[in-house]
Amino acid sequence: MQVKHPQPIIEVQGLNFSYGAHPILKDISFTIEEGDYVAVLGPNGGGKSTLLKIILGLLDPEQGSVRVFGEGIKKLRHRERISYVPQRAAQEEAQFPATVAEVVASGTVAGSPLIGRTQASSQKAVRIALSTADIGQFADRLVYNLSGGERQRVYIARALAGQPKILVLDEPTAGVDVEAQQHFYRFLKQINKDFGLTILFASHDIDVITHQADTVLCINQRLVSHGSTDDVVHSAAFRQLYGAHPRQH
Ligand SMILES: Nc1ncnc2c1ncn2[C@@H]1O[C@H](COP(=O)(O)OP(=O)(O)OP(=O)(O)O)[C@@H](O)[C@H]1O
Ligand SMILES: [Mg+2]
Incomplete structure (x- = not known):
């Protein structure tokens, strides 16, 4: 070991x-x-x-x-x-009319010249985050139609999409x-x-x-x-x- x-x-x-x-x-x-x-x-x-x-x-x-x-x-x-999921994130943003995939993608910094991350690598990070949080099947659904527990996973996936070292x-x-x-x-x-x-x-x-x-x-x-x-x-x-x-x- x-x-x-x-x-x-x-x-x-x-x-x-x-x-x-x-x-x-x-x-x-x-x-x-x-x-x-x-x-x-x-x-x-x-x-x-x-x-x-x-x-x-x-x-x-x-x-x-x-x-x-x-x-x-x-x-x-x-x-x-470092990725951060603030207190009450899942409740407060619940009414926002976005799909799961859109919310998760907002956790990436697509094409940022600061770190040279490309669109393709951001899309890959989103796919991995969706599957890690086991919400791939919800990707096209609106976040506010999900249950509290499912929505929680969306915010975790968004945090993971930033590929942090600390969550x-x-x-x-x-x-x-x-x-x-x-x-x-x-x-x-x-x-x-x-x-x-x-x-x-x-x-x-x-x-x-x-x-x-x-x-x-x-x-x-x-x-x-x-x-x-x-x-x-x-x-x-x-x-x-x-x-x-x-x-x-
Ligand atoms: N922006 C602020 N301005 C002034 N006081 C604040 C502010 N934010 C928090 N406080 C006060 O600081 C103290 C600590 O707040 P904090 O939110 O860190 O506690 P907490 O341990 O997270 O509490 P909880 O378990 O209720 O979330 C509380 O008395 C709170 O009222
Ligand atoms: Mg607190």
Whole structure:
């Protein structure tokens, strides 16, 4: 078996962030390695979405350093290597009159002179994304005619069409039933394994998540706990926040 030496892909050191006078993230430090499948957990308002936006370079840290791919987050080329599915994406864009194929294609940067990607390679990326997300059969259907669970896969496919190294999802299963959630997280784990894609997702669905994610990053303004899922759910700090550990086999 090939021995892998994971490299740090996201390094956060002494991060502080406030919206105006309201401190939101306080002294957060952690490292995520390439190929990790990470659940970002924490209560409402704990700062999960804010942390993801900082990693994406959409918000600037007030203090501390955030490095992605070993560099500062303002490098333009990072945008090509991180795909983001924002919170409530599937619900908010549901009324938009576009087909599945059109939405997925919008995740590519066809013909961009910056990276020299051609129309043909973008079309290929769309085909692969549709089949990976198993929505090829829906390609010509309007997105708003799909079920919540199907629509979710469209947004994942759009993110994959950008051929990212890191996939960031903010509460991707909001409004989806438990069975579909489990199916969805298994699917994410599969693409994590098959493509070595680093995945970070924020969620509240503790039961489902802790059965799927390899690593948990728990934040409630401060870093509550970070480590392997088993270690985190058994940690005193996590149990204080969520009660007895949810992992009941
Ligand atoms: N643009 C903004 N301006 C001011 N305050 C904000 C802004 N965005 C978020 N906040 C506040 O920052 C805090 C953290 O918000 P954030 O969205 O990061 O939390 P979250 O952990 O993602 O919560 P949820 O689980 O509800 O999605 C909240 O108190 C929120 O009201
Ligand atoms: Mg949020």
